[in-house]
Amino acid sequence: MKKFLKSLAFALMLLCLVVIPLGTRADFGDFAGDSDYDSGWDSGGWDNDYDSGNSYDWDDDDDYHSSGGGGLNGFALAVGAIAVFTVMGMSSASKKNKNEHHTYTLKPENDLRSIYEYLDIDPDFSNPDFIEKVSNLYVRFQNEWQNKNIEPLRPYMTSAMFAQMDRQLDKYRQNNQTNHVERIAVLNTEILGWRQESGLDVIVIQLDTRIVDYVTDDNTGAIVRGDNTHEKFMTYEWTLVRTTGVTTSKSTGTTSQTCPYCGAHIDINQNTVCEYCGSVLTTDTFDWAVSSIKGISQHTKR
Numbered sequence: 001m002k003k004f005l006k007s008l009a010f011a012l013m014l015l016c017l018v019v020i021p022l023g024t025r026a027d028f029g030d031f032a033g034d035s036d037y038d039s040g041w042d043s044g045g046w047d048n049d050y051d052s053g054n055s056y057d058w059d060d061d062d063d064y065h066s067s068g069g070g071g072l073n074g075f076a077l078a079v080g081a082i083a084v085f086t087v088m089g090m091s092s093a094s095k096k097n098k099n100e101h102h103t104y105t106l107k108p109e110n111d112l113r114s115i116y117e118y119l120d121i122d123p124d125f126s127n128p129d130f131i132e133k134v135s136n137l138y139v140r141f142q143n144e145w146q147n148k149n150i151e152p153l154r155p156y157m158t159s160a161m162f163a164q165m166d167r168q169l170d171k172y173r174q175n176n177q178t179n180h181v182e183r184i185a186v187l188n189t190e191i192l193g194w195r196q197e198s199g200l201d202v203i204v205i206q207l208d209t210r211i212v213d214y215v216t217d218d219n220t221g222a223i224v225r226g227d228n229t230h231e232k233f234m235t236y237e238w239t240l241v242r243t244t245g246v247t248t249s250k251s252t253g254t255t256s257q258t259c260p261y262c263g264a265h266i267d268i269n270q271n272t273v274c275e276y277c278g279s280v281l282t283t284d285t286f287d288w289a290v291s292s293i294k295g296i297s298q299h300t301k302r
Helices: 002-019 070-097 115-120 127-146 151-156 159-174
Strands: 040-042 045-047 177-197 200-217 223-243 256-258 265-267 289-301
Touching: 115 177, 115 200, 127 151, 127 177, 127 200, 127 223, 151 289, 159 177, 159 289, 177 223
Parallel strands: none
Antiparallel strands: 040 045, 040 289, 177 200, 200 223, 223 289, 256 265
Protein backbone atom coordinates (compact mmCIF):
# COMPACT_ATOMS: atom_id res chain seq x y z
CA MET A 1 0.00 0.00 0.00
CA LYS A 2 2.83 2.35 0.89
CA LYS A 3 4.57 1.81 -2.45
CA PHE A 4 1.27 2.23 -4.29
CA LEU A 5 0.61 5.61 -2.65
CA LYS A 6 4.09 6.86 -3.52
CA SER A 7 3.74 5.69 -7.12
CA LEU A 8 0.32 7.33 -7.40
CA ALA A 9 1.59 10.64 -6.04
CA PHE A 10 4.53 10.60 -8.44
CA ALA A 11 2.28 9.80 -11.41
CA LEU A 12 -0.08 12.65 -10.53
CA MET A 13 2.80 15.11 -10.25
CA LEU A 14 4.06 14.08 -13.69
CA LEU A 15 0.53 14.46 -15.07
CA CYS A 16 0.35 18.02 -13.74
CA LEU A 17 3.63 18.87 -15.43
CA VAL A 18 2.37 17.53 -18.76
CA VAL A 19 -1.11 19.04 -18.61
CA ILE A 20 0.12 22.45 -17.47
CA PRO A 21 2.95 23.46 -19.81
CA LEU A 22 5.14 26.46 -19.14
CA GLY A 23 4.37 29.51 -21.24
CA THR A 24 6.62 30.38 -24.15
CA ARG A 25 9.30 32.81 -23.00
CA ALA A 26 11.51 35.39 -24.65
CA ASP A 27 13.77 38.45 -24.00
CA PHE A 28 17.41 37.94 -22.96
CA GLY A 29 17.51 34.49 -21.41
CA ASP A 30 13.84 33.84 -22.25
CA PHE A 31 12.36 35.28 -19.05
CA ALA A 32 9.44 37.21 -20.56
CA GLY A 33 6.52 35.07 -21.73
CA ASP A 34 2.96 34.80 -22.96
CA SER A 35 1.67 34.46 -19.39
CA ASP A 36 2.34 36.68 -16.39
CA TYR A 37 3.89 35.09 -13.32
CA ASP A 38 5.04 35.81 -9.78
CA SER A 39 7.46 32.95 -9.29
CA GLY A 40 11.10 32.55 -10.15
CA TRP A 41 12.13 31.63 -13.70
CA ASP A 42 15.81 30.95 -13.24
CA SER A 43 18.62 30.79 -15.79
CA GLY A 44 19.13 27.34 -14.32
CA GLY A 45 15.54 26.21 -13.74
CA TRP A 46 12.07 27.00 -12.38
CA ASP A 47 11.68 27.99 -8.73
CA ASN A 48 8.14 28.35 -7.37
CA ASP A 49 7.23 30.61 -4.46
CA TYR A 50 6.99 27.56 -2.20
CA ASP A 51 9.50 24.83 -1.53
CA SER A 52 7.98 21.40 -2.08
CA GLY A 53 11.25 19.59 -1.55
CA ASN A 54 11.61 18.90 -5.27
CA SER A 55 13.13 20.86 -8.12
CA TYR A 56 12.27 20.67 -11.79
CA ASP A 57 15.04 21.85 -14.10
CA TRP A 58 14.35 22.68 -17.71
CA ASP A 59 16.64 21.57 -20.50
CA ASP A 60 17.92 24.05 -23.08
CA ASP A 61 17.08 21.49 -25.77
CA ASP A 62 13.36 21.47 -24.93
CA ASP A 63 10.71 23.94 -26.10
CA TYR A 64 7.62 24.81 -24.06
CA HIS A 65 4.53 26.24 -25.74
CA SER A 66 1.20 27.41 -24.37
CA SER A 67 -1.91 28.12 -26.40
CA GLY A 68 -3.87 29.78 -23.61
CA GLY A 69 -6.71 27.85 -22.00
CA GLY A 70 -6.12 29.35 -18.58
CA GLY A 71 -9.37 27.94 -17.21
CA LEU A 72 -8.49 24.39 -18.18
CA ASN A 73 -4.96 24.70 -16.87
CA GLY A 74 -6.18 26.21 -13.63
CA PHE A 75 -8.75 23.44 -13.17
CA ALA A 76 -6.17 20.76 -13.94
CA LEU A 77 -3.76 22.32 -11.49
CA ALA A 78 -6.39 22.44 -8.75
CA VAL A 79 -7.45 18.84 -9.31
CA GLY A 80 -3.87 17.64 -9.50
CA ALA A 81 -2.84 19.53 -6.38
CA ILE A 82 -5.82 18.22 -4.39
CA ALA A 83 -5.10 14.67 -5.50
CA VAL A 84 -1.41 14.89 -4.70
CA PHE A 85 -1.93 16.41 -1.25
CA THR A 86 -4.68 13.90 -0.50
CA VAL A 87 -2.36 11.02 -1.31
CA MET A 88 0.42 12.64 0.69
CA GLY A 89 -1.95 13.08 3.62
CA MET A 90 -3.01 9.44 3.46
CA SER A 91 0.61 8.37 3.36
CA SER A 92 1.46 10.64 6.31
CA ALA A 93 -1.42 9.30 8.36
CA SER A 94 -0.34 5.75 7.61
CA LYS A 95 3.15 6.52 8.81
CA LYS A 96 1.90 8.15 12.01
CA ASN A 97 -0.07 5.02 12.81
CA LYS A 98 3.22 3.16 12.76
CA ASN A 99 4.70 5.67 15.27
CA GLU A 100 7.48 6.66 12.89
CA HIS A 101 9.52 9.78 13.68
CA HIS A 102 10.38 12.35 11.01
CA THR A 103 12.82 15.24 10.82
CA TYR A 104 11.87 18.14 8.55
CA THR A 105 14.52 20.44 7.13
CA LEU A 106 13.40 24.06 7.02
CA LYS A 107 14.32 26.27 4.11
CA PRO A 108 17.41 28.27 5.17
CA GLU A 109 16.97 31.97 5.80
CA ASN A 110 18.43 34.55 3.49
CA ASP A 111 22.19 34.42 3.92
CA LEU A 112 22.91 37.78 2.29
CA ARG A 113 24.72 40.44 4.29
CA SER A 114 24.14 44.18 4.02
CA ILE A 115 26.01 45.72 1.11
CA TYR A 116 27.31 48.39 3.47
CA GLU A 117 29.34 45.72 5.24
CA TYR A 118 31.10 45.08 1.95
CA LEU A 119 32.83 48.44 2.31
CA ASP A 120 34.85 46.93 5.15
CA ILE A 121 36.70 44.71 2.68
CA ASP A 122 36.42 46.97 -0.39
CA PRO A 123 36.41 50.64 0.73
CA ASP A 124 36.25 51.97 -2.85
CA PHE A 125 33.15 49.95 -3.77
CA SER A 126 30.40 52.34 -4.88
CA ASN A 127 26.72 51.40 -4.74
CA PRO A 128 25.69 54.02 -7.36
CA ASP A 129 28.46 52.97 -9.75
CA PHE A 130 27.58 49.29 -9.38
CA ILE A 131 23.88 49.96 -9.95
CA GLU A 132 24.67 52.08 -13.00
CA LYS A 133 26.88 49.32 -14.40
CA VAL A 134 24.20 46.65 -14.00
CA SER A 135 21.49 48.93 -15.44
CA ASN A 136 23.62 49.60 -18.51
CA LEU A 137 24.40 45.91 -18.87
CA TYR A 138 20.69 45.06 -18.78
CA VAL A 139 20.00 47.34 -21.75
CA ARG A 140 23.03 46.08 -23.62
CA PHE A 141 22.11 42.44 -22.96
CA GLN A 142 18.67 42.98 -24.51
CA ASN A 143 20.10 44.75 -27.57
CA GLU A 144 22.70 42.08 -28.28
CA TRP A 145 20.10 39.35 -27.75
CA GLN A 146 17.95 40.98 -30.43
CA ASN A 147 21.02 41.12 -32.70
CA LYS A 148 21.45 37.36 -32.13
CA ASN A 149 25.10 37.84 -31.26
CA ILE A 150 26.10 37.95 -27.60
CA GLU A 151 29.82 37.48 -28.27
CA PRO A 152 30.51 41.13 -27.26
CA LEU A 153 28.97 40.29 -23.87
CA ARG A 154 31.34 37.41 -23.15
CA PRO A 155 33.57 39.44 -20.76
CA TYR A 156 30.58 40.34 -18.60
CA MET A 157 29.34 36.80 -17.95
CA THR A 158 30.90 33.74 -16.42
CA SER A 159 31.86 31.09 -18.95
CA ALA A 160 28.99 28.80 -17.90
CA MET A 161 26.45 31.62 -18.10
CA PHE A 162 27.64 32.68 -21.55
CA ALA A 163 27.53 29.11 -22.89
CA GLN A 164 23.99 28.58 -21.62
CA MET A 165 22.66 31.86 -23.02
CA ASP A 166 24.31 31.27 -26.38
CA ARG A 167 22.69 27.83 -26.61
CA GLN A 168 19.30 29.39 -25.99
CA LEU A 169 19.94 32.10 -28.55
CA ASP A 170 20.98 29.50 -31.09
CA LYS A 171 17.36 28.34 -31.28
CA TYR A 172 16.40 31.67 -32.82
CA ARG A 173 19.26 31.44 -35.31
CA GLN A 174 18.29 27.92 -36.34
CA ASN A 175 14.59 28.80 -36.64
CA ASN A 176 15.31 32.02 -38.57
CA GLN A 177 13.53 34.09 -35.94
CA THR A 178 14.38 37.31 -34.13
CA ASN A 179 13.39 38.13 -30.57
CA HIS A 180 12.73 41.88 -30.52
CA VAL A 181 13.16 43.65 -27.18
CA GLU A 182 12.10 47.29 -27.48
CA ARG A 183 11.19 50.31 -25.35
CA ILE A 184 13.65 49.13 -22.73
CA ALA A 185 13.65 51.03 -19.45
CA VAL A 186 15.26 50.22 -16.11
CA LEU A 187 12.74 51.56 -13.61
CA ASN A 188 14.39 50.64 -10.32
CA THR A 189 17.39 48.77 -8.98
CA GLU A 190 18.20 47.59 -5.47
CA ILE A 191 21.23 45.73 -4.17
CA LEU A 192 19.80 42.96 -1.99
CA GLY A 193 23.08 42.04 -0.33
CA TRP A 194 26.27 40.05 -0.67
CA ARG A 195 27.97 36.88 0.52
CA GLN A 196 31.14 34.90 -0.02
CA GLU A 197 31.27 31.34 -1.31
CA SER A 198 33.73 29.09 -3.10
CA GLY A 199 36.40 31.77 -3.33
CA LEU A 200 34.00 34.34 -4.79
CA ASP A 201 32.35 37.53 -3.65
CA VAL A 202 28.69 37.36 -4.67
CA ILE A 203 26.32 40.33 -5.01
CA VAL A 204 22.59 39.93 -5.71
CA ILE A 205 20.72 42.88 -7.22
CA GLN A 206 17.04 43.27 -8.11
CA LEU A 207 15.98 45.06 -11.29
CA ASP A 208 12.51 46.35 -12.15
CA THR A 209 12.24 47.01 -15.87
CA ARG A 210 9.84 47.62 -18.73
CA ILE A 211 10.11 46.04 -22.17
CA VAL A 212 8.06 45.31 -25.28
CA ASP A 213 8.88 41.77 -26.30
CA TYR A 214 7.91 39.78 -29.41
CA VAL A 215 9.34 37.35 -31.96
CA THR A 216 9.26 37.68 -35.76
CA ASP A 217 9.96 35.35 -38.65
CA ASP A 218 13.13 36.52 -40.42
CA ASN A 219 11.79 35.52 -43.84
CA THR A 220 8.33 37.08 -43.69
CA GLY A 221 8.64 39.66 -40.93
CA ALA A 222 5.42 38.33 -39.40
CA ILE A 223 5.03 38.27 -35.63
CA VAL A 224 5.02 34.63 -34.55
CA ARG A 225 4.94 35.20 -30.81
CA GLY A 226 4.20 38.05 -28.44
CA ASP A 227 2.87 41.51 -29.20
CA ASN A 228 4.67 44.66 -30.36
CA THR A 229 2.38 46.98 -28.39
CA HIS A 230 1.97 45.34 -24.98
CA GLU A 231 4.38 46.53 -22.31
CA LYS A 232 5.78 43.94 -19.91
CA PHE A 233 6.90 44.98 -16.46
CA MET A 234 9.62 42.60 -15.35
CA THR A 235 11.39 41.96 -12.06
CA TYR A 236 14.69 40.08 -12.06
CA GLU A 237 17.40 39.06 -9.65
CA TRP A 238 20.87 39.24 -11.11
CA THR A 239 23.78 37.51 -9.39
CA LEU A 240 27.26 38.85 -10.07
CA VAL A 241 30.52 37.32 -8.87
CA ARG A 242 34.12 38.40 -8.48
CA THR A 243 37.16 36.60 -7.12
CA THR A 244 37.47 37.12 -3.37
CA GLY A 245 40.33 39.45 -2.50
CA VAL A 246 39.92 41.66 -5.56
CA THR A 247 38.98 45.23 -4.70
CA THR A 248 37.60 48.14 -6.68
CA SER A 249 40.19 50.35 -8.33
CA LYS A 250 39.68 53.79 -9.77
CA SER A 251 39.42 53.53 -13.53
CA THR A 252 39.07 55.70 -16.60
CA GLY A 253 36.59 53.29 -18.14
CA THR A 254 38.96 50.59 -19.32
CA THR A 255 40.55 47.78 -17.36
CA SER A 256 44.11 46.88 -18.28
CA GLN A 257 45.07 43.51 -16.86
CA THR A 258 47.59 40.76 -17.37
CA CYS A 259 46.44 37.71 -19.29
CA PRO A 260 46.49 34.82 -16.80
CA TYR A 261 47.59 32.44 -19.56
CA CYS A 262 50.51 34.20 -21.24
CA GLY A 263 51.22 37.28 -19.10
CA ALA A 264 50.51 39.83 -21.83
CA HIS A 265 48.81 43.12 -20.98
CA ILE A 266 45.34 43.44 -22.47
CA ASP A 267 42.36 45.79 -22.25
CA ILE A 268 39.47 43.58 -21.13
CA ASN A 269 36.83 46.16 -22.06
CA GLN A 270 37.93 46.09 -25.69
CA ASN A 271 38.86 42.45 -26.19
CA THR A 272 37.32 39.14 -25.17
CA VAL A 273 40.22 37.12 -26.56
CA CYS A 274 43.89 37.68 -25.78
CA GLU A 275 45.46 38.90 -29.01
CA TYR A 276 48.74 37.22 -28.07
CA CYS A 277 47.78 33.68 -27.06
CA GLY A 278 44.14 33.48 -28.16
CA SER A 279 42.76 32.65 -24.70
CA VAL A 280 39.17 33.65 -23.95
CA LEU A 281 39.04 36.22 -21.15
CA THR A 282 36.24 36.99 -18.69
CA THR A 283 36.08 39.68 -16.06
CA ASP A 284 35.18 37.62 -12.99
CA THR A 285 38.88 37.22 -12.14
CA PHE A 286 39.26 40.96 -11.52
CA ASP A 287 35.82 42.50 -11.98
CA TRP A 288 32.15 41.62 -11.61
CA ALA A 289 30.60 39.11 -14.02
CA VAL A 290 26.99 37.92 -14.26
CA SER A 291 26.70 34.31 -13.10
CA SER A 292 22.91 33.89 -13.11
CA ILE A 293 19.66 35.71 -13.84
CA LYS A 294 16.36 34.86 -12.19
CA GLY A 295 12.97 36.12 -13.37
CA ILE A 296 10.88 37.00 -10.31
CA SER A 297 7.69 38.35 -11.89
CA GLN A 298 6.06 39.59 -15.08
CA HIS A 299 2.99 41.78 -15.43
CA THR A 300 1.70 42.77 -18.86
CA LYS A 301 -0.05 46.05 -19.58
CA ARG A 302 -2.55 45.34 -22.34
